Amino acid sequence: MAIDAELDAIDWKILRELQGDGRMTNVELSRRVGISAPPCLRRVKRLEDSGIIKGYRALLNTPQLGFPVVAFCLIGLQHQSDQELKAFAEKAKTWSIVRRAWMVSGETDFLLHCVARDLTTFQTFVIEELTSTSNVDTVRTALTIRQIKDEGLADI
16 A cells, blocks of 8 residues: 655654554653654654644543443435535534544445443434434444454554
C-alpha cells in the first residue's frame, strides 16, 4: 500500500512510541527513538501539521464510567444519493450514543460504534432514533460480548 507521506525509520519509531504513550515528554520520546530533543520535536510537529498525527486523547475505560454496553449498528439507506449520504452522516454526528461512525461499502451504508449505559438505553436509541430517521431502510445491530483487542497501528 502506498503511503502519502515521506516517512523514514525515525518517523515510524516516533509514531509507534506515541501510540503507546501520547503523553510522554519530548525528551523521553527523543531518547526512545535515538535522536536529540530539538529534531524530535520538529519531526512530531511535521507529523502533526501534515495530518498524520490527527490529535491526542485519553482512552477511557467506559465500563468503569458506567457505559458497559458496546454495540455496532449497520445502517442501510433507502436512497444513496450524495445528498442523502451526507444528511445521514450529519445526523449521526449529533447522536451522543454514537462514538465512531464510518460510511462503508457493501450491503450496508454506515457502521456505527455505539456505547450506552444499559441495554434499554441502546434499544431506545435504535427504535426511537435510528429506525425513525428519514431515509433509513434497515438497521442491524450487534452487541459486543467482550473486547479482545484494542491497539493502534502496531506493525508500522
